[in-house]
Amino acid sequence: MNIVVCVKQVPDTATERKLRSDDKTLDRDAADGVINELCEYAVEEALLLKEAHGGEVTVLTMGPDKASDTIRKALAMGADKAVHLVDDALHGSDALGTSHAMAQALKKIGFDLVILGSESTDARTGVLAAMLAERLGVPQLTFAKKVEVDGSSIAVQRVTDYGYDKVEATLPAVVSVVEKINEPRYPSFKGIMAAKKKPVEKLGVADAGIDASQVGLANSWSEVVDFAAAPPRAAGTIVKDEGDGGVKAAEFLASKKFV
């Protein structure tokens, strides 16, 4: 089975995340870049499926040069090779532009299964997997907490507000995963060393067959008008429980008309 797992480098949530004042895009230099957490679950699921069914796992990322750290992480976990979409023309692409670029790269690579995390911690749009399914014309099996492949059939448990849906389809397909699905492995020392020798192909816009008029900030379908830091919350009242903490909390709720 030919599995492509899409990963994204995001600013570390634990550091201060900012937008750039010049072009209002994510300031990638202000924060440490880390692999998006849910992408680790996607890589793990790809590796588990490969271990069960054979085949190859290719990592695909789109991002600036420094996103190669994220590729190395996925390779160190055990993926076989990688494709890095890197081109200044891609900077500032919105979800539509990104999905176009990724879909073109996926067509070039070829796949039986595409796996992604269900959303990224920076933009949190949660739309990329659905957009890829739309662009590639393949089944959308998203928000999966369980994936089972049997020959050319695939079944997932799709998380819903009330529990989950059992969904079935035929490969090729696009899957996105939630963190309930598995426990991502830590790269071993051997894995880290081996990752250094694994092939990473860099593709620009032209190499991947990407339509330059569909990507980049200037061609986005939306724009940021302006932005500002959210005003800080006013300091609250903190009391120590002296056996009446619950009563005091109830008094506070009553003062706010919640009870």
Add this chain to the structure above:
Amino acid sequence: MSEVLVLVEHVEGQIKKVTLELLTLARKLGAPSAVWTGPGYSAEAKAKLAEHGAEKIYVADSADITDYVVAPKVDLLAQLVSSASPAAVLVAATAEAKEIAGRLAVRTDSGVLTDVVGIEEGLVADQSIFGGGVNVRARVTKGLPIIAVRPNASPVEAAAGAGAEEQVSVAVSEASKAARVVERVKEEKGARPELTEAAIVVSGGRGVGSAENFSLIEKLADSLGAAVGASRAATDAGWYPHQFQVGQTGKTVSPQLYIAAGISGAIQHRAGMQTAKTIVAVNKDPEAPIFELADFGVVGDLNQVVPQLTEEIAKRK
């Protein structure tokens, strides 16, 4: 006045509050047209949509629409976009509706904005990003604005609309039938309000200590008519089901009141709840970062404080 399409969210025919919020918003932007998908449409549903300003109600209530993942709803909306030429499409910023919005954007070559908390004149959307740390104003510049609005972000105001019903038959393409829903498994916990819709959310975290002890959280929630949430630590430990997780990899909630019990308030959790209007925290650790957000905090053992609070609320009723 142009139509504004509003995708109705309902659970077996019961309309969710967010739909009424969207209709209220849509009235400022044009003539609201509610779009009903799947079985469950009724005279009662029709009345409720009309009472909140729906001038038109497009009804596509065949099971075909909901038997497959997302794509048939995109077929329907794309068909309506083409026939009605709306000024905008509004959906709730739920996981599934965002996916519908995303695919519709690709299909109609339009821009999409997600996690919107308000819409101003000229279809400029307010977004809260980076876990509530930054407020952004954005607008769609190409095609039709497709906007996913967060539940609980805007008020519900009733205003009568004509509610003219129009049955729509949608040709669901073979491609859209590629991912088939074969079974819906319900893991609902009681009759509590839906997490993202609830006016009050009571969440438990690592400090709750066990699955059994979550009954303390549930009892407090029930005394307030609240939804129950859980931190990542609690869902990872298997104490509470995954779909109730609040935070960066779970749900984002903006209730009137958020009560955090035994939750330290790591940045990943704060990302899911810090737009709550009022925050109350109970935690043993006086240094817990949740207290930086709290309007009222109790430093103490939740096993003492939470039952006492529940009891006190019952007394005051």
